[in-house]
Amino acid sequence: STMSVSAADTGECGRSIKQIDRESVHKICSGQVIGDLASVVKELVENAIDAGATCVEVTMRDFGLKAVEVVDNGTGIMPTNFQALALPHHTSKLTSFDDLAAVTSFGFRGEALGSLCSVGTLLVVTRHVSCDMASALLFDAAGNLASTTPISRQVGTTVTVTKLFERFPVRLKEYTANKKRELAKVLSVLHGYCLISTNVRIRCFHQCGIGNKVELLRTEGNSSLRANCTNVFGSDFVRGLADVSFSHPETGIKVEGLISRRSGAGTNACGRSAPDRQFWFVNGRPADLPRNSKTVNHSFHSVARNRYPAFVFSVTVPQGSADINVTPDKRTILLQDEQYDAICASLTGELEKLWEQVYLLTVSSST
Numbered sequence: 001s002t003m004s005v006s007a008a009d010t011g012e013c014g015r016s017i018k019q020i021d022r023e024s025v026h027k028i029c030s031g032q033v034i035g036d037l038a039s040v041v042k043e044l045v046e047n048a049i050d051a052g053a054t055c056v057e058v059t060m061r062d063f064g065l066k067a068v069e070v071v072d073n074g075t076g077i078m079p080t081n082f083q084a085l086a087l088p089h090h091t092s093k094l095t096s097f098d099d100l101a102a103v104t105s106f107g108f109r110g111e112a113l114g115s116l117c118s119v120g121t122l123l124v125v126t127r128h129v130s131c132d133m134a135s136a137l138l139f140d141a142a143g144n145l146a147s148t149t150p151i152s153r154q155v156g157t158t159v160t161v162t163k164l165f166e167r168f169p170v171r172l173k174e175y176t177a178n179k180k181r182e183l184a185k186v187l188s189v190l191h192g193y194c195l196i197s198t199n200v201r202i203r204c205f206h207q208c209g210i211g212n213k214v215e216l217l218r219t220e221g222n223s224s225l226r227a228n229c230t231n232v233f234g235s236d237f238v239r240g241l242a243d244v245s246f247s248h249p250e251t252g253i254k255v256e257g258l259i260s261r262r263s264g265a266g267t268n269a270c271g272r273s274a275p276d277r278q279f280w281f282v283n284g285r286p287a288d289l290p291r292n293s294k295t296v297n298h299s300f301h302s303v304a305r306n307r308y309p310a311f312v313f314s315v316t317v318p319q320g321s322a323d324i325n326v327t328p329d330k331r332t333i334l335l336q337d338e339q340y341d342a343i344c345a346s347l348t349g350e351l352e353k354l355w356e357q358v359y360l361l362t363v364s365s366s367t
């Protein structure tokens with residue numbers, strides 16, 4: 001049978017096919033990049049870390065409905081970049097598609113600040129290391145620089161987003177009705193950056209009305225994954241985690257991390273009732289690796305039926321061997337089949353040894 005093509009697809013219904021205007025394209029695409037409060041915070045925290053910040057502070061006012069502010073002590077933004085800062089698809093991270101294989105920064109698509117202009121009002125206060133004064137930059141909905149005002153500030157950048165989703169009434173209504181759940185999603189996303197970002201102090205606050213700011217999350221600029229994990233989830237949580245480290249020379253893959261013990265002290269010994277604390281990172285980037293998660297959960301089920309391990313795994317693959325440009329949020333990372341297989345096979349072997357070690361230790365201590 002032949003594929004049927006509707007009149008609407010061919011323009012035969014009386015309407016001619018025309019190019020969508022730039023403003024509409026910008027608004028449509030921005031809705032994909034910035035879909036909720038968590039994506040706002042994610043993009044701004046990534047920018048701060050990419051700028052070399054060692055201290056990042058996130059403040060949400062009235063669940064982000066009043067304002068979202070991210071303050072960093074990074075290198076700041078050069079005045080020559082002010083005009084292009086929030087224009088769509090303008091970035092300092094790459095100049096062509098060929099540069100993508102060598103990208104090590106979180107951001108590279110040049111979409112974040114431009115999208116924020118479309119879904120809210122963007123104010124950037126920044127002072128570059130080479131400047132004596134800071135500048136307050138206000139942008140319009142299209143990402144054009146509307147005004148520049150000299151201001152006093154230490155080296156670094158403060159980005160404030162107000163009137164979030166006011167141009168998207170359906171999304172604003174949905175967000176307002178679920179604001180507590182949306183705030184929890186922000187913390188869930190921040191957990192990933194807090195865990196993997198060593199030597200970076202991250203703090204997150206929430207403020208209702210004119211009340212005091214309440215600290216929701218903090219790390220202390222630690223140098224290790226385990227120490228960051230202690231800051232985020234507590235020492236009792238981390239006491240129940242065992243270290244895992246191995247490499248696969250044939251594919252150049254290295255894996256380091258922490259996973260629940262099958263028994264012993266700590267809140268994670270014998271796992272959890274749900275897979276709610278499972279984190280993957282690929283070359284320092286938060287990622288979703290469902291195929292590998294399934295392997296880890298299956299292995300844990302062999303020693304703790306109906307339980308799920310908490311784990312944090314940092315995977316290092318050779319530069320250029322992973323595709324990070326799959327989705328706007330960049331969490332979907334495609335590896336080569338042999339890389340997936342290598343991680344699964346090596347993890348299975350390492351975990352079987354770990355379960356056996358813990359079992360023998362438990363038996364010996366009880367006799």
